[in-house]
Amino acid sequence: MPKIEKISQKELEKFKNFIDEANTIAISAHINPDGDALGSALGLRKSLELYGKKADVIKISQVDDYLKFLPQIGNYKEPSQKEYDLFIIVDCSEFDRIDKAIEICKRSKKVLVIDHHEGGSIKTDLNIIHSDSPASCELVYEIIKRLNLPIDKEIATLLYAGLVTDTGRFLYSNISELTFYTAADLYKSGADFEMIYKNLYQNKEISKLQFENHILNEVEFEKPYALAGVSQKTCKDFGVQMGDSESVVNMLRDLKGIEVACLVKEYGENEYKVSLRSKDYLDVSEIARNNGGGGHIRAAGFSIKTNSMDKALNIMRKILKEAIND
Numbered sequence: 001m002p003k004i005e006k007i008s009q010k011e012l013e014k015f016k017n018f019i020d021e022a023n024t025i026a027i028s029a030h031i032n033p034d035g036d037a038l039g040s041a042l043g044l045r046k047s048l049e050l051y052g053k054k055a056d057v058i059k060i061s062q063v064d065d066y067l068k069f070l071p072q073i074g075n076y077k078e079p080s081q082k083e084y085d086l087f088i089i090v091d092c093s094e095f096d097r098i099d100k101a102i103e104i105c106k107r108s109k110k111v112l113v114i115d116h117h118e119g120g121s122i123k124t125d126l127n128i129i130h131s132d133s134p135a136s137c138e139l140v141y142e143i144i145k146r147l148n149l150p151i152d153k154e155i156a157t158l159l160y161a162g163l164v165t166d167t168g169r170f171l172y173s174n175i176s177e178l179t180f181y182t183a184a185d186l187y188k189s190g191a192d193f194e195m196i197y198k199n200l201y202q203n204k205e206i207s208k209l210q211f212e213n214h215i216l217n218e219v220e221f222e223k224p225y226a227l228a229g230v231s232q233k234t235c236k237d238f239g240v241q242m243g244d245s246e247s248v249v250n251m252l253r254d255l256k257g258i259e260v261a262c263l264v265k266e267y268g269e270n271e272y273k274v275s276l277r278s279k280d281y282l283d284v285s286e287i288a289r290n291n292g293g294g295g296h297i298r299a300a301g302f303s304i305k306t307n308s309m310d311k312a313l314n315i316m317r318k319i320l321k322e323a324i325n326d
Helices: 009-023 035-051 095-105 136-146 153-166 177-188 194-203 206-217 233-240 240-251 284-290 309-325
Strands: 026-028 054-058 088-090 110-117 128-129 220-222 225-230 260-266 272-278 298-307
Touching: 009 088, 009 095, 009 110, 009 136, 026 035, 035 054, 035 088, 035 136, 035 153, 088 095, 088 260, 095 233, 095 240, 110 153, 128 284, 136 153, 153 194, 153 225, 177 298, 194 240, 206 240, 225 309, 240 272, 260 284, 260 309, 272 284, 272 309, 284 298, 298 309
Parallel strands: 026 054, 026 088, 088 110, 110 128, 225 260
Antiparallel strands: 220 225, 260 272, 272 298
């Protein structure tokens, strides 16, 4: 296997020193965690525990049902302390995305970030941010591998799950040769890929299919974009979670003639979260950053503050038309 060296030796040595000097460690991923966020946080936590460190993964929001099969999910829980020697942020590089964990982060002695998103402006004691990586789990794997930190079947499974979900099953253009070497090495370390695929892709509730069909019936097609909205009431009517709508934006992107897919989701009062996907027409991360969000060239998101879905959709139409006509 070739050397994986996206992370510099200086960054690795500094990370190792921070770990060795810390008696207590907290790890936080972003709010509404996806597979990569949970995989990298829980996988790193267990590796550090096997290395002899006390580490907590701080729960800042509920886990969507489709991810509750992940090993170690019980360790995504309330913090055991009010401050830590070391606070590690994974899969995001903006303080506001770790929500209520920000207060613990501020009180902790040292802070570091492991992330793969473009445009993060966070300043910490150590930023391991490599936007050419398709998943934070790839970076966590590199850290574990190069520092000879412990890895077992559960850690490998968690990192593999994050790699699979954030690359769209190795579909997206930001994967590299090293992504496949990482997957192969995680497989050799015992990653239960059959269990991952079965739970992620062969376990859909009929109610979720009906929910997806409902949203698809409401889609606005204005080539080259497709736009849809989903309300809290719709989720309640079908007995699903808002996270279950993410599959729809990928379905829309996959249609012939659609270059940009957009899903507007009602979250809190006056808050609408936008998910963007593209093929090769637009850099949707630029659209997201221009509106206070972030992400990747082909997958990004941001929030809209307004008081109705109609207004949120109108704002999104304008943003899309301006981006397409530039």
